[in-house]
Amino acid sequence: MYIDYDVSDRIATITLNRPEAANAQNPELLDELDAAWTRAAEDNDVSVIVLRANGKHFSAGHDLRGGGPVPDKITLEFIIQHEAKRYLEYTLRWRNVPKPSIAAVQGRCISGGLLLCWPCDLIVAADDAQFSDPVVLMGIGGVEYHGHTWELGPRKAKEILFTGRAMTADEVAATGMVNRVVPRDQLDTETRALAEQIAKMPPFALRQAKRAVNQTLDVQGFYAAIQSVFDVHQTGHGNALSVGGWPVLVNLEEMKANIK
Numbered sequence: 001m002y003i004d005y006d007v008s009d010r011i012a013t014i015t016l017n018r019p020e021a022a023n024a025q026n027p028e029l030l031d032e033l034d035a036a037w038t039r040a041a042e043d044n045d046v047s048v049i050v051l052r053a054n055g056k057h058f059s060a061g062h063d064l065r066g067g068g069p070v071p072d073k074i075t076l077e078f079i080i081q082h083e084a085k086r087y088l089e090y091t092l093r094w095r096n097v098p099k100p101s102i103a104a105v106q107g108r109c110i111s112g113g114l115l116l117c118w119p120c121d122l123i124v125a126a127d128d129a130q131f132s133d134p135v136v137l138m139g140i141g142g143v144e145y146h147g148h149t150w151e152l153g154p155r156k157a158k159e160i161l162f163t164g165r166a167m168t169a170d171e172v173a174a175t176g177m178v179n180r181v182v183p184r185d186q187l188d189t190e191t192r193a194l195a196e197q198i199a200k201m202p203p204f205a206l207r208q209a210k211r212a213v214n215q216t217l218d219v220q221g222f223y224a225a226i227q228s229v230f231d232v233h234q235t236g237h238g239n240a241l242s243v244g245g246w247p248v249l250v251n252l253e254e255m256k257a258n259i260k
Contacts, residue, residue, distance in 0.1 A: 002029035004054075005036050010047040010199045011192070012040035016116075019055025024063040025112050030086045033116075034093070041097045047199045047206065049101040050191055051120055058105040058129070059113030061143075062087075079237045087115060087144035088230050092223075095119035096214065098207045100198050104191040105129045106184055108166070111143050118147040121210060123177065124191045125169035126184040131177075134164030140236030146229035150222060151177045 004015040014036045016023040023029075040049045053059060094101070095118075103117035106126040111133045117123050133143055141161065142148060148157035152175045160167060169181040182190040198206065217223075 003032040016053035022057040022060035057107035061112035129169040130166035132166035
C-alpha cells in the first residue's frame with residue numbers, strides 16, 4: 001500500500017506514503033492514487049479532497065528505477081500506452097473531479113510530482129517547497145501533462161524547462177501557481193483549516209464554481225493544448241529510442257543527486 005486514505009468532517013485526505021523513495025511514482029502508487037481519487041469523488045459524505053505526502057518530499061516524480069511490467073523490447077507504442085493512461089488520463093480525471101481539491105506540498109516536487117499537485121484546485125506550499133522539471137537533461141521537452149504555460153506563464157515555463165533549476169515556493173506563488181506559502185511545521189494545519197472553511201460551503205455551488213473556472217480554461221484551449229503537447233512530448237521518447245535508449249535511463253545519477 002502506497003496510499004493512505006481517511007475521511008473526517010466531510011474532508012477526504014489522500015496521503016502519498018512512500019517516503020523512503022521520496023514518494024516517487026511507480027505504477028502501483030499511481031493506480032492506488034487514482035482509486036483513492038475515485039473513492040473520494042463518489043462518496044457523498046466528502047465535500048473537499050486534500051492531497052498530501054508523508055516524509056521530507058512531496059514527490060520526486062516518476063520512479064526512474066522503473067517498476068511494473070516492461071517488455072523485453074521498449075517501443076514507442078508501449079511508452080505512449082503507459083503514459084497516456086497513468087500520466088495523462090489519470091491527471092485529467094483528477095483535475096475534473098467535481099469537488100474542490102487542495103494539494104499540500106513540501107520539499108521537492110519534481111517533474112511528475114507536478115502532475116500530482118497541478119490537477120488540484122488549490123495548492124498550499126511549505127516554505128521549503130521547491131518545484132522543478134529538469135527533464136530537458138533527459139532529452140525530453142517536459143512532462144506528459146503540460147501545465148507549465150498555464151500554471152507559470154510562458155516565460156517562467158520556459159525558464160523552468162530550459163534551465164532545469166528548482167523554483168522556490170515564493171517564486172511560484174508570485175506567478176499564481178500556489179495560493180499560499182506557510183511555514184513547514186504549519187503545512188498540515190493550514191491546509192486543513194482551508195479545507196474546513198471550504199467544506200462549510202454548499203456542495204452544489206462548489207461544484208458549479210469549479211466547473212465554471214475549468215470550462216473557461218477549456219474554452220481558452222487548455223484541454224486541446226494538453227492533448228497536443230502530450231504528442232510533442234512523445235517525440236523525445238522517439239528520439240531517444242532512435243539513438244538506442246529510453247530517456248529515463250539518461251542522466252539518472254545527476255537527477256538523483258538533485259534530491260537531498
